[in-house]
Amino acid sequence: CPRDVCYIAEEGLPSLVYSGFQPYAHSWEEFPPLKDILAAVLKALPGSSFNSILLNRYKGGSDYVSWHSDDEKVYGPTPEIASVSFGCEREFLLKRKPSKGFRATSKGLLMASSSGDEPPSKRSKKVTDLSTDQQQHVFTLKHGSLLVMRGYTQRDWLHSVPKRTKAESIRINLTFRLLVSSSSRCEQKGK
Numbered sequence: 001c002p003r004d005v006c007y008i009a010e011e012g013l014p015s016l017v018y019s020g021f022q023p024y025a026h027s028w029e030e031f032p033p034l035k036d037i038l039a040a041v042l043k044a045l046p047g048s049s050f051n052s053i054l055l056n057r058y059k060g061g062s063d064y065v066s067w068h069s070d071d072e073k074v075y076g077p078t079p080e081i082a083s084v085s086f087g088c089e090r091e092f093l094l095k096r097k098p099s100k101g102f103r104a105t106s107k108g109l110l111m112a113s114s115s116g117d118e119p120p121s122k123r124s125k126k127v128t129d130l131s132t133d134q135q136q137h138v139f140t141l142k143h144g145s146l147l148v149m150r151g152y153t154q155r156d157w158l159h160s161v162p163k164r165t166k167a168e169s170i171r172i173n174l175t176f177r178l179l180v181s182s183s184s185r186c187e188q189k190g191k
Ligand SMILES: O=C(O)CCC(=O)C(=O)O
Pocket: 054, 056, 065, 070, 083, 092, 141, 159, 161, 173, 175
């Protein structure tokens, strides 16, 4: 992993699997300040609820998170993710997911997903055009900042924290999330 990751979750939740990896679930009690940070987040976001945290530690500018969306089923269709940052400020990038017929690769490049019938030269030009046309939104996440992703952000957008050679010091990021059990998802559907 290009950064250190720690997972905290309430007991009895379905296990989280992302990128083919199932992190060990630490308990909230292991690190009491987490509950104080959660209280501050809930004060800013009345009515929201969270039962887990994915904590990231970027030891320096060469630690990063590549383009992804947090669209695992355990978070439900419209997850709310509250992201709190401490330490070195870093850029957080958002861009729309590629439209149909194109797919995002692990490097965040765009490639035609169907072979198509165009000659390769034409196809690769199209790919280049699309990737440069992709408008990115840049947010500088400062010490103590709170960024909230909700609605269809995970369905429709990708986000990343790219390498920055000038970012020399450590950054800690906590993403508060709500894991919904399959039974409560059914209840919500039935309402
Ligand atoms: O460090 C950040 O600001 C983003 C982290 C992130 O995207 C994630 O944990 O899924």
